[in-house]
Amino acid sequence: MALHASLCAGKKGDPIVYVELVGKKRALLFDCGEFHLEGAQLRKITDICVSHTHMDHFVGFDRIVRASLVDDKILTIHGPKGIIKNVRGKIAGYTWNITDKLLLKIQVKEYDGTTIQTVFMDSKNQFKVKKLPIRKDKGIVIDDDDIQARYVSCYHKIRSYSYSVKEKLFFNVKKDALSKLDLQPGPWLADLKKYAQKNAYNNREMIIDGQKYTVTFLKEALLMQKKGTKVSFVVDVLFCDENREKITKLAENSSYFFCETPFLEKDIDRATETCHLTAKQAGILAREAGVTLFIPMHISKRYKEVEPILEEAKAEFANIK
Ligand SMILES: [Zn+2]
Numbered sequence: 001m002a003l004h005a006s007l008c009a010g011k012k013g014d015p016i017v018y019v020e021l022v023g024k025k026r027a028l029l030f031d032c033g034e035f036h037l038e039g040a041q042l043r044k045i046t047d048i049c050v051s052h053t054h055m056d057h058f059v060g061f062d063r064i065v066r067a068s069l070v071d072d073k074i075l076t077i078h079g080p081k082g083i084i085k086n087v088r089g090k091i092a093g094y095t096w097n098i099t100d101k102l103l104l105k106i107q108v109k110e111y112d113g114t115t116i117q118t119v120f121m122d123s124k125n126q127f128k129v130k131k132l133p134i135r136k137d138k139g140i141v142i143d144d145d146d147i148q149a150r151y152v153s154c155y156h157k158i159r160s161y162s163y164s165v166k167e168k169l170f171f172n173v174k175k176d177a178l179s180k181l182d183l184q185p186g187p188w189l190a191d192l193k194k195y196a197q198k199n200a201y202n203n204r205e206m207i208i209d210g211q212k213y214t215v216t217f218l219k220e221a222l223l224m225q226k227k228g229t230k231v232s233f234v235v236d237v238l239f240c241d242e243n244r245e246k247i248t249k250l251a252e253n254s255s256y257f258f259c260e261t262p263f264l265e266k267d268i269d270r271a272t273e274t275c276h277l278t279a280k281q282a283g284i285l286a287r288e289a290g291v292t293l294f295i296p297m298h299i300s301k302r303y304k305e306v307e308p309i310l311e312e313a314k315a316e317f318a319n320i321k
Protein backbone atom coordinates (compact mmCIF):
# COMPACT_ATOMS: atom_id res chain seq x y z
CA MET A 1 0.00 0.00 0.00
CA ALA A 2 1.03 3.61 -0.48
CA LEU A 3 -0.56 6.94 0.29
CA HIS A 4 -1.27 9.29 -2.59
CA ALA A 5 -2.24 12.85 -1.62
CA SER A 6 -3.62 15.61 -3.83
CA LEU A 7 -5.21 19.07 -3.58
CA CYS A 8 -8.86 18.99 -4.67
CA ALA A 9 -9.58 22.63 -5.41
CA GLY A 10 -6.25 24.14 -6.44
CA LYS A 11 -4.16 26.64 -4.53
CA LYS A 12 -6.74 29.43 -4.45
CA GLY A 13 -9.81 27.27 -3.87
CA ASP A 14 -10.95 25.83 -0.55
CA PRO A 15 -8.17 23.85 1.13
CA ILE A 16 -9.07 20.19 0.67
CA VAL A 17 -6.72 17.24 0.46
CA TYR A 18 -7.74 13.80 -0.81
CA VAL A 19 -5.52 10.99 0.50
CA GLU A 20 -5.93 7.72 -1.30
CA LEU A 21 -4.79 4.41 0.19
CA VAL A 22 -3.59 2.97 -3.09
CA GLY A 23 -4.77 -0.58 -3.69
CA LYS A 24 -7.27 -0.44 -0.83
CA LYS A 25 -10.28 1.21 -2.52
CA ARG A 26 -10.25 3.68 0.33
CA ALA A 27 -9.56 7.38 0.82
CA LEU A 28 -9.53 10.03 3.53
CA LEU A 29 -10.49 13.64 3.05
CA PHE A 30 -9.01 16.56 4.96
CA ASP A 31 -11.77 19.18 5.09
CA CYS A 32 -14.72 19.32 2.74
CA GLY A 33 -15.29 22.76 1.25
CA GLU A 34 -16.02 23.10 -2.48
CA PHE A 35 -14.09 20.47 -4.39
CA HIS A 36 -13.62 18.93 -7.84
CA LEU A 37 -13.99 15.22 -7.15
CA GLU A 38 -15.81 12.59 -9.20
CA GLY A 39 -18.51 10.30 -7.76
CA ALA A 40 -16.17 7.30 -7.80
CA GLN A 41 -13.61 9.22 -5.76
CA LEU A 42 -16.25 10.38 -3.28
CA ARG A 43 -17.48 6.83 -2.77
CA LYS A 44 -14.01 5.70 -1.68
CA ILE A 45 -13.98 8.13 1.24
CA THR A 46 -14.28 6.40 4.61
CA ASP A 47 -13.11 9.25 6.83
CA ILE A 48 -13.41 13.03 6.73
CA CYS A 49 -11.10 14.92 9.06
CA VAL A 50 -12.58 18.39 9.59
CA SER A 51 -10.38 21.25 10.86
CA HIS A 52 -13.33 23.46 11.88
CA THR A 53 -16.72 24.24 10.41
CA HIS A 54 -16.23 27.67 8.86
CA MET A 55 -18.17 27.39 5.62
CA ASP A 56 -15.17 27.14 3.27
CA HIS A 57 -14.15 23.95 5.11
CA PHE A 58 -17.50 22.19 5.40
CA VAL A 59 -19.87 23.24 2.62
CA GLY A 60 -19.16 20.12 0.48
CA PHE A 61 -20.21 17.61 3.13
CA ASP A 62 -23.67 16.97 1.63
CA ARG A 63 -22.19 15.94 -1.71
CA ILE A 64 -20.14 13.18 -0.10
CA VAL A 65 -23.21 11.85 1.73
CA ARG A 66 -25.27 11.96 -1.45
CA ALA A 67 -22.63 10.05 -3.47
CA SER A 68 -22.39 7.37 -0.79
CA LEU A 69 -26.05 6.79 0.15
CA VAL A 70 -26.38 3.33 -1.41
CA ASP A 71 -22.92 2.17 -0.34
CA ASP A 72 -22.69 -0.34 2.46
CA LYS A 73 -20.05 1.60 4.38
CA ILE A 74 -19.46 3.62 7.51
CA LEU A 75 -18.48 7.21 6.80
CA THR A 76 -16.69 8.63 9.83
CA ILE A 77 -16.40 12.36 10.43
CA HIS A 78 -13.72 13.49 12.86
CA GLY A 79 -13.70 17.02 14.22
CA PRO A 80 -13.59 19.52 17.05
CA LYS A 81 -16.21 20.34 19.65
CA GLY A 82 -19.54 21.01 17.97
CA ILE A 83 -18.99 18.64 15.02
CA ILE A 84 -21.80 16.29 16.17
CA LYS A 85 -24.26 19.18 16.28
CA ASN A 86 -23.00 20.42 12.89
CA VAL A 87 -23.38 17.03 11.16
CA ARG A 88 -26.80 16.48 12.72
CA GLY A 89 -27.84 19.88 11.42
CA LYS A 90 -26.76 18.97 7.88
CA ILE A 91 -28.65 15.66 7.98
CA ALA A 92 -31.69 17.35 9.51
CA GLY A 93 -31.80 19.64 6.48
CA TYR A 94 -33.26 16.83 4.34
CA THR A 95 -36.31 14.55 4.44
CA TRP A 96 -35.61 10.85 4.94
CA ASN A 97 -38.86 8.95 4.39
CA ILE A 98 -37.74 6.65 1.53
CA THR A 99 -34.75 4.82 2.93
CA ASP A 100 -35.31 1.14 1.97
CA LYS A 101 -32.54 1.20 -0.68
CA LEU A 102 -30.08 3.19 1.45
CA LEU A 103 -27.12 1.48 3.10
CA LEU A 104 -24.89 4.30 4.32
CA LYS A 105 -24.02 4.62 8.00
CA ILE A 106 -22.53 7.78 9.45
CA GLN A 107 -20.36 7.96 12.51
CA VAL A 108 -19.27 11.26 14.05
CA LYS A 109 -16.36 11.53 16.46
CA GLU A 110 -15.94 14.69 18.48
CA TYR A 111 -12.56 15.26 20.16
CA ASP A 112 -12.14 17.78 22.99
CA GLY A 113 -8.66 16.92 24.26
CA THR A 114 -9.96 14.76 27.11
CA THR A 115 -12.74 12.62 25.71
CA ILE A 116 -14.07 11.39 22.38
CA GLN A 117 -17.83 11.45 22.00
CA THR A 118 -19.20 9.25 19.23
CA VAL A 119 -22.61 9.05 17.63
CA PHE A 120 -23.81 6.56 15.03
CA MET A 121 -26.55 7.17 12.48
CA ASP A 122 -27.95 4.56 10.11
CA SER A 123 -29.65 5.71 6.90
CA LYS A 124 -32.00 2.70 7.21
CA ASN A 125 -33.19 4.23 10.44
CA GLN A 126 -33.68 7.76 9.05
CA PHE A 127 -30.24 8.63 10.51
CA LYS A 128 -31.64 8.55 14.04
CA VAL A 129 -28.83 9.31 16.47
CA LYS A 130 -27.42 6.56 18.67
CA LYS A 131 -24.81 7.53 21.27
CA LEU A 132 -21.81 5.20 21.60
CA PRO A 133 -19.59 4.87 24.70
CA ILE A 134 -17.30 7.81 25.51
CA ARG A 135 -13.59 7.10 25.05
CA LYS A 136 -10.34 8.75 26.17
CA ASP A 137 -8.88 11.24 23.72
CA LYS A 138 -5.17 10.57 23.14
CA GLY A 139 -4.88 12.70 20.01
CA ILE A 140 -5.31 9.70 17.70
CA VAL A 141 -8.21 9.76 15.25
CA ILE A 142 -7.55 6.62 13.19
CA ASP A 143 -5.45 3.61 14.13
CA ASP A 144 -5.94 0.47 12.08
CA ASP A 145 -3.85 -2.09 10.18
CA ASP A 146 -2.95 0.38 7.42
CA ILE A 147 -2.66 3.89 8.84
CA GLN A 148 -2.47 6.03 11.93
CA ALA A 149 -3.88 9.57 11.90
CA ARG A 150 -3.47 12.19 14.62
CA TYR A 151 -4.66 15.70 15.33
CA VAL A 152 -3.60 18.75 17.30
CA SER A 153 -5.92 21.56 18.37
CA CYS A 154 -4.72 24.99 17.22
CA TYR A 155 -5.81 28.56 17.95
CA HIS A 156 -7.89 30.32 15.25
CA LYS A 157 -10.10 32.43 17.58
CA ILE A 158 -12.04 29.15 17.76
CA ARG A 159 -10.16 25.81 17.69
CA SER A 160 -8.94 24.57 14.31
CA TYR A 161 -7.58 21.04 14.12
CA SER A 162 -4.47 20.15 12.11
CA TYR A 163 -4.06 16.53 11.06
CA SER A 164 -1.40 14.08 9.94
CA VAL A 165 -1.72 10.56 8.60
CA LYS A 166 1.04 8.04 8.10
CA GLU A 167 1.35 4.56 6.76
CA LYS A 168 1.96 1.91 9.37
CA LEU A 169 5.41 0.36 9.44
CA PHE A 170 5.86 -1.70 6.37
CA PHE A 171 8.21 -4.67 6.11
CA ASN A 172 9.76 -6.66 3.29
CA VAL A 173 11.64 -9.93 3.67
CA LYS A 174 15.40 -9.48 3.11
CA LYS A 175 16.83 -11.30 0.14
CA ASP A 176 18.41 -14.68 0.98
CA ALA A 177 17.65 -14.23 4.70
CA LEU A 178 15.30 -17.23 4.82
CA SER A 179 17.81 -19.64 3.33
CA LYS A 180 20.51 -18.41 5.73
CA LEU A 181 18.33 -19.56 8.62
CA ASP A 182 17.21 -22.60 6.68
CA LEU A 183 13.54 -21.58 6.92
CA GLN A 184 10.75 -22.21 4.44
CA PRO A 185 8.33 -19.39 3.60
CA GLY A 186 4.79 -19.89 4.89
CA PRO A 187 1.80 -18.14 6.46
CA TRP A 188 3.98 -17.48 9.53
CA LEU A 189 5.72 -14.69 7.55
CA ALA A 190 2.48 -12.70 7.38
CA ASP A 191 2.07 -13.16 11.14
CA LEU A 192 5.63 -12.02 11.72
CA LYS A 193 5.08 -8.86 9.65
CA LYS A 194 1.99 -8.11 11.73
CA TYR A 195 3.80 -8.66 15.05
CA ALA A 196 6.74 -6.58 13.85
CA GLN A 197 4.52 -3.50 13.70
CA LYS A 198 4.11 -3.34 17.47
CA ASN A 199 6.88 -3.39 20.05
CA ALA A 200 4.49 -5.10 22.46
CA TYR A 201 5.03 -8.33 20.48
CA ASN A 202 8.84 -8.24 20.62
CA ASN A 203 9.16 -11.03 23.18
CA ARG A 204 6.49 -13.21 21.67
CA GLU A 205 7.67 -16.66 20.63
CA MET A 206 6.93 -18.24 17.29
CA ILE A 207 7.42 -21.89 16.50
CA ILE A 208 8.58 -22.54 12.95
CA ASP A 209 9.45 -26.07 11.77
CA GLY A 210 9.50 -27.15 15.42
CA GLN A 211 12.04 -24.46 16.38
CA LYS A 212 11.32 -21.59 18.81
CA TYR A 213 12.24 -18.01 17.88
CA THR A 214 11.42 -14.60 19.40
CA VAL A 215 9.79 -11.95 17.22
CA THR A 216 12.75 -9.62 17.89
CA PHE A 217 15.20 -12.19 16.55
CA LEU A 218 13.20 -12.92 13.41
CA LYS A 219 12.55 -9.23 12.84
CA GLU A 220 16.24 -8.43 12.82
CA ALA A 221 17.31 -11.47 10.85
CA LEU A 222 14.61 -11.45 8.18
CA LEU A 223 12.82 -8.13 7.82
CA MET A 224 13.65 -4.84 6.24
CA GLN A 225 11.65 -1.75 7.16
CA LYS A 226 10.31 0.50 4.45
CA LYS A 227 9.72 4.16 5.28
CA GLY A 228 6.00 4.90 5.14
CA THR A 229 4.52 8.04 3.61
CA LYS A 230 3.30 10.76 5.98
CA VAL A 231 0.87 13.51 4.96
CA SER A 232 0.13 16.58 7.08
CA PHE A 233 -2.64 19.13 6.73
CA VAL A 234 -2.57 22.57 8.39
CA VAL A 235 -5.20 25.26 7.82
CA ASP A 236 -6.56 28.37 9.52
CA VAL A 237 -4.07 28.87 12.33
CA LEU A 238 -2.42 31.89 13.92
CA PHE A 239 1.39 32.01 13.97
CA CYS A 240 1.86 31.87 17.75
CA ASP A 241 4.09 29.83 20.06
CA GLU A 242 1.32 27.38 20.97
CA ASN A 243 0.41 26.58 17.36
CA ARG A 244 4.00 26.59 16.17
CA GLU A 245 5.09 24.00 18.70
CA LYS A 246 2.09 21.73 18.09
CA ILE A 247 2.30 21.91 14.29
CA THR A 248 6.05 21.26 13.99
CA LYS A 249 5.68 18.22 16.24
CA LEU A 250 2.64 16.88 14.37
CA ALA A 251 4.16 17.43 10.92
CA GLU A 252 7.67 16.28 11.81
CA ASN A 253 9.37 14.53 8.86
CA SER A 254 6.21 14.59 6.72
CA SER A 255 6.62 13.46 3.13
CA TYR A 256 3.92 15.96 2.12
CA PHE A 257 3.12 19.11 4.09
CA PHE A 258 -0.10 20.75 2.90
CA CYS A 259 -0.23 24.13 4.63
CA GLU A 260 -2.24 27.29 4.20
CA THR A 261 -0.47 30.37 2.81
CA PRO A 262 -3.33 32.88 2.58
CA PHE A 263 -1.33 36.12 2.97
CA LEU A 264 1.87 37.84 1.98
CA GLU A 265 4.10 39.06 4.79
CA LYS A 266 3.27 42.68 3.83
CA ASP A 267 -0.32 41.93 4.90
CA ILE A 268 0.71 40.35 8.20
CA ASP A 269 -1.70 42.60 10.14
CA ARG A 270 -4.66 41.10 8.28
CA ALA A 271 -3.21 37.59 8.77
CA THR A 272 -2.87 38.11 12.51
CA GLU A 273 -6.29 39.74 12.82
CA THR A 274 -8.01 36.78 11.11
CA CYS A 275 -5.72 34.16 12.74
CA HIS A 276 -4.13 32.93 9.51
CA LEU A 277 -0.54 32.36 8.36
CA THR A 278 1.55 34.35 5.92
CA ALA A 279 3.50 32.46 3.24
CA LYS A 280 6.71 33.21 5.09
CA GLN A 281 5.35 31.84 8.37
CA ALA A 282 4.15 28.66 6.64
CA GLY A 283 7.62 28.26 5.11
CA ILE A 284 9.15 28.55 8.58
CA LEU A 285 6.84 25.79 9.84
CA ALA A 286 7.83 23.54 6.90
CA ARG A 287 11.51 24.08 7.72
CA GLU A 288 11.10 23.56 11.46
CA ALA A 289 9.13 20.36 10.91
CA GLY A 290 11.79 18.99 8.54
CA VAL A 291 9.27 18.04 5.86
CA THR A 292 10.23 16.77 2.41
CA LEU A 293 7.75 18.62 0.19
CA PHE A 294 5.67 21.69 1.08
CA ILE A 295 2.43 22.31 -0.84
CA PRO A 296 1.07 25.85 -0.24
CA MET A 297 -2.73 26.28 -0.47
CA HIS A 298 -5.73 28.40 0.68
CA ILE A 299 -4.27 31.52 -0.98
CA SER A 300 -6.49 34.56 -0.45
CA LYS A 301 -8.55 35.66 -3.44
CA ARG A 302 -7.33 39.24 -2.83
CA TYR A 303 -4.15 38.31 -4.76
CA LYS A 304 -4.45 38.05 -8.54
CA GLU A 305 -1.24 36.06 -8.90
CA VAL A 306 -0.11 33.13 -6.78
CA GLU A 307 3.57 33.50 -7.78
CA PRO A 308 4.54 36.15 -5.16
CA ILE A 309 3.09 33.92 -2.43
CA LEU A 310 5.04 30.92 -3.68
CA GLU A 311 8.24 33.00 -3.97
CA GLU A 312 7.88 34.21 -0.41
CA ALA A 313 7.34 30.67 0.91
CA LYS A 314 10.26 29.42 -1.18
CA ALA A 315 12.63 31.90 0.45
CA GLU A 316 12.05 29.98 3.71
CA PHE A 317 11.74 26.46 2.34
CA ALA A 318 13.00 25.55 -1.12
CA ASN A 319 11.17 22.31 -1.94
CA ILE A 320 7.74 23.60 -2.89
CA LYS A 321 5.13 22.32 -5.28
ZN1 LIG B 1 -10.47 28.94 5.84
Ligand SMILES: [Zn+2]
Pocket residue numbers: 052054156236
Ligand atom coordinates in the same frame (compact mmCIF):
# COMPACT_ATOMS: atom_id res chain seq x y z
ZN1 LIG C 1 -11.51 29.49 9.50
